[in-house]
Amino acid sequence: xxxxxxxxxxxxxxxxxxxxxxxxxxxxxxxxxxxxxxxxxxxxxxxxxxxxxxxxxxxxxxxxxxxxxxxxxxxxxxxxxxxxxxxxxxxxxxxxxxxxxxxxxxxxxxxx
Amino acid sequence: xxxxxxxxxxxxxxxxxxxxxxxxxxxxxxxxxxxxxxxxxxxxxxxxxxxxxxxxxxxxxxxxxxxxxxxxxxxxxxxxxxxxxxxxxxxxxxxxxxxxxxxxxxxxxx
Numbered sequence: 001x002x003x004x005x006x007x008x009x010x011x012x013x014x015x016x017x018x019x020x021x022x023x024x025x026x027x028x029x030x031x032x033x034x035x036x037x038x039x040x041x042x043x044x045x046x047x048x049x050x051x052x053x054x055x056x057x058x059x060x061x062x063x064x065x066x067x068x069x070x071x072x073x074x075x076x077x078x079x080x081x082x083x084x085x086x087x088x089x090x091x092x093x094x095x096x097x098x099x100x101x102x103x104x105x106x107x108x109x110x111x112x
Numbered sequence: 113x114x115x116x117x118x119x120x121x122x123x124x125x126x127x128x129x130x131x132x133x134x135x136x137x138x139x140x141x142x143x144x145x146x147x148x149x150x151x152x153x154x155x156x157x158x159x160x161x162x163x164x165x166x167x168x169x170x171x172x173x174x175x176x177x178x179x180x181x182x183x184x185x186x187x188x189x190x191x192x193x194x195x196x197x198x199x200x201x202x203x204x205x206x207x208x209x210x211x212x213x214x215x216x217x218x219x220x221x222x
Contacts, residue, residue: 004155031208043156043199045209056208091155098208099144103155 004029004104006092012110016081021107023075023092033093033101034067034077036060043091049075050098082111114139114204116213124219125190133185133216135200145183146210147176148199156199159185190220 005024013019025032034046047057049067066078075094079086089108093101115138125131137145144163148156160169162178169176173194175186185198197217201210 033208042214043212045211048208058209099161099203100158101210102158103148105155
């Protein structure tokens with residue numbers, strides 16, 4: 001059974017550096033999402049993406065964050081200038097319609 | 113603003129000891145209530161979506177039910193491999209986002 005994949009599994013970066021987290025959704029997915037989970041806390045919504053544009057974003061998703069689907073398969077989350085508080089697990093999710101969200105295994109981002 | 117509260121925070125059961133997890137929610141126009149299972153260091157694994165009060169869904173030893181204010185995840189005769197954190201989430205109105213609860217950490221011992 002196909003699964004959502006994410007790379008890298010763990011990313012360590014220095015504060016102020018840019019990071020790009022990558023996701024490969026399942027081929028029939030049309031709706032895409034990014035969530036994050038700070039250690040010991042709830043899973044929090046960041047952004048949803050449909051038809052090559054952002055459909056919804058949270059207050060967390062400020063100007064430091066951006067998403068794109070450059071080649072029709074990969075779905076990326078970029079953080080331009082990382083902060084210590086960006087350290088978290090970042091989950092990509094996708095679904096064939098807007099009421100199913102299948103999550104990937106996550107990328108652990110550590111900002112030093 | 114959507115709110116989801118899960119209880120208990122943690123639950124320890126012996127193998128075969130059935131129990132229920134609770135998810136209370138406050139939303140404006142429920143579009144779906146979701147149950148996920150999350151193992152340590154992994155992404156949430158989809159279990160069920162419920163859409164309207166009275167609906168029930170089953171998968172192996174798990175059964176999810178929904179009322180207008182809460183959902184229950186019933187675990188019948190659990191096994192150690194059912195140990196995980198179970199997450200409840202809601203979607204409301206025209207929003208695409210899921211709002212998650214903090215989860216119930218379930219441990220099933222022999």
